[in-house]
Amino acid sequence: MLSLKNVIGIFIYVNIAGWLLMLALYLLSSAGLTEIHLADSGATDFYLRGLLLNLFILSVFFYYNSRIEKLKNINFVELLTSLFITGLVTNTLALVIYGAMALSTNYLEAHHQERWLNLLYHINIGLLIIFLTKAFFYWKRLIMHQKTQRLQRLWTVFEYLMLISLLFNFFEFSFDDAPFMLMLGALILLGLNLSFNFKWVVYLNAKEKWQSILLLSFITLFAIFFFQTVINYGEHNYLKTHLKHSVYVIAIFAFVIFYTIFSMLVMVFNLPTTSVFEKKLEEIISFQKLSQSLQAGDQEAQVYGILLDSAVNTASADAAWLEITDEEGTQVAFLHKGVEKDEIAKLKRVIKRHNTRRIIDATFARNQEHDPLMDELNEYGFKSMLSQKLVAHDHQLGNLTLLKKVKDGFDDDKKVLIKTFVRQASISIENYRLLARTIEAERYKEEIKIARNVQKSLLPLPENLTVSKNLEIAAFSDSAQEVGGDYYDIYPIDKDRVMVIVGDVSGKGTTAAFNMAQMKGVFHSLAQFGLRTERFLYYANNALANCLDRASFITVTILLIDDSAQKIEFARAGHCPTLFYHYKDKEVKYYQGKGMGLGILRNKIFSDHIEMQTLHYEEGDMLLLYTDGIIEAMNKEKEEYGYDRLQDLVLANAHLSPTEINDKIITDLNHFSRGMPVHDDHTALLIKFKHKENEADGEPPASE
Known part of the structure; x- marks a missing residue:
């Protein structure tokens, strides 16, 4: 039984063949060869062209619809870049075709070779449909980010109406016809409604917003140039298809343009507040990283770096250092930012000299103008200090110190957040140490078990x-x-x-x-x-x-x-x-x-x-x-067993069997070593x- 993937593949190939048949039909029609089969019926010829055009549109539509799931793993800027590249390639090809048509139109018309202009024109139509359909589903990926049920239903209605609008390709309706305008108006209104969903924009930083604005600008230009070129050239009487009668093409173009322009405007208006949101987002991400560091697979040292970076970024500190100690109080790690080790040593002496144990033992910010400690730290360029120790199960794991060059540099929100970071990091470090000891013990047991079995079998x-x-x-x-x-x-x-x-x-x-x-x-x-x-x-x-x-x-x-x-x-x-x-x-x-x-x-x-x-x-x-383990065996006096002892033992027991001699060697070794470890x-x-x-x-x- 065929899988869904195979069915879609067969469907796509059949419809591509239909598009090729459409081109062939246009060539035959232009050459006057279809008159034999169509019996001078212009309506039949028109319906057949509409059918083949719809088959091609459907093939492209379902192809990109089948690939929409793969877009979930692509970030937003990469998605826009991919669409930009498609637009660049298709527009370049369209520009080449446009130039070829412009240069050869007069010659081909004079020699009644309009069928070649038809061929180039319909290739351009194919490129336009590919670009607009890809943009349609890429915008779907952006719109459906953090979707709701209402949004899902609205998009489903929009897609079905788009497919129903393909029926208009069998008729030569224009903007003066009520059915044409009703369907087009409904699609444009639905498209406008959907075009106000920009939840993905808030996840872009300032740099990504500028990149996106640039990419969207090019995508807009590509779409307008593409559409205008195809529509304008369709005015020639000898061209067999005019897209101004296609509700589908006009509606999908309008939707792509609307959403592209609206997205650019939203990003432009969001740029002034981006830095504030980025700061809050960094704080959330920093806390998330600390939480994720509890999971097995990371290293304890990574927690140190994440804690220091998170604290510095969150508090906008000018300098900081982090000391990590083991259970015996021995320093096992020392990280610093914005200040060198020799200067840290001087600062620590200043703190010690002012008897600041109460600062080290609890979260405490020193911002006072006449604080003797801050007066002395001011000589090093710092006017605010925040210190917090890392504690787990009543024993200290380390200490974090932050410094700023401005007065009152640590408000209450910052102090609470830093304290939360430190508490989370302390839990993480302690868990890593417990986990490391457990894993090491289990790994050792497993290695010994495997190695013992291997050695025994050898x-x-x-x-x-x-x-x-x-x-x-x-x-x-x-x-x-x-x-x-x-x-x-x-x-x-x-x-x-x-x-x-x-x-x-x-x-x-x-x-x-x-x-x-x-x-x-x-x-x-x-x-x-x-x-x-x-x-x-x-x-x-x-x-x-x-x-x-x-x-x-x-x-x-x-x-x-x-x-x-x-x-x-x-x-x-x-x-x-x-x-x-x-x-x-x-x-x-x-x-x-x-x-x-x-x-x-x-x-x-x-x-x-x-x-x-x-x-x-x-x-x-x-x-x-x-082996040399026998010869090099040592007693308490650091004396080796040696070759002579082995030689004498063998000579004295040569009358015994090999098994008995081996037993003598083992006994003599143990006696010689007198309980010393082997x-x-x-x-x-x-x-x-x-x-x-x-x-x-x-x-x-x-x-x-």
Whole structure:
């Protein structure tokens, strides 16, 4: 089923086609070709022209009527500007057509080519109707501003009568005919009645009124020139249509002219009182802004500016300053207008010296001629002072001070209004502070919840660490805060090869958690290809360079374990040295190797800072990957846990399982710290290569 919009669109296109048919009819009629079909019937020809003209008028009428709702979002000056542009364009085209007709009339008449004059003339008619109809509905938008039911009914009657007047286009009535004059008179009277609605004018400031007067002057000239040109040229006998027989065109022209001229006169007469109304309007708007600042979405600092500006504008103050303090009395904001900070400091010393606490504690105006304080302030050029403190729930939020260079500068109305502004601003500021604390607490809880869930989902489950019967793997990760930035993972490439990673993401909270997610995605994307470790880091750095912000980076150690060759390839990107335990030699050794964190260097030279190392392991050997939170853990004496303690602990407990060794590390860390808060995340992943005799257990490897 067609929507109303589609129906209107089809209607408009059909009527535009009708206007084109009207032009074609005029051309054929001028050429004498219509005589075949019309059988020399002038009446039939006239009715057909009237029908096609009405179809075009209706198409333009309903087109602009369908767009009237969109005009509600356009301010008045923009609306007048839009109409001015339309008038300028249509009048320019009409002027060009008028010039073409003036230059070619004699030639075309002499060669019996009047049909081309008809074509140009009817194009001019189309332009006139477009301009007048658009003005008609734009004036409707202005008239219906703050409409009443009576005004709505009156306009509806006016529109229906305008449409009914289109019937006169089927007759050659003139001003001497009673039906013509009755319909035209009714429309003009209704138009005059509607033309006295100017509620929109009071919302224009002085500048906008001058702009509107200028625009309306041009619109009036456009309409008069347009109408006069079309009407005057219609006197030629060979032109098929004369608009002096159209009640619709004459009435809509009269209405547009009346309302345009009346609007200009109203604005001219309102100009002297505009400044007074603007002042009152500014006071209302200022209070409205303060009220709106209570709504969530604005900032507390905006309230300061609105309060100071509103107070200065309302009181016409020459200078002012606003001090805002927190609950402890510490100044958090200081705004001033019309006076510099050094002069304010001097003025405050003067006030303090005269023991003016009663001025600061309540709204009080100092205008007295012999007041010692005002005598001294007069040396700075000020003769009146008004001060009001901002208070909420019995605690002071700040203080507002206004100064004027005239005596008795603050009347009772101004003092009451300033007090109202200050009270409203105080409520707003207090609400913002309460809201800010609530939002911050809720935001923190939500961020922690999200980040904790993200981090938990990123780390492999304990059962997923069993990827080979010859590798016994255990890991733990503890966060310094609710959410950490440490990451570890394992990826079985095939039945013999396994890739292992341990990393430390810079930052904390949700940022670190989401960077961990990106690292996990990169790891799983690249690990499946079984790349050499230095190539893995190179491609990982390229990928993360496009993901991490400039302040973020990730340190990692990457292992590629080949169980069939009993070989480990590993490389580090700015991460802690890898700890390796040799079972036969009963020796623990750190493998350093050069490397730089992922995301620090974001170009090809990153590969120059990577060193791949290779280890061959035997049954019983162990390898430990960890983060710097373990090494940098501190006790009450500010002593770090250090590499040596970790090395000794692994050596002393090498006979235990990886899970038991991890428990020993956690216990030893807690004992070393002696209740000191953990300042960094600490993670460890330990791999123990099983003895050959364990292979006979017949335990199948975990599925990949």
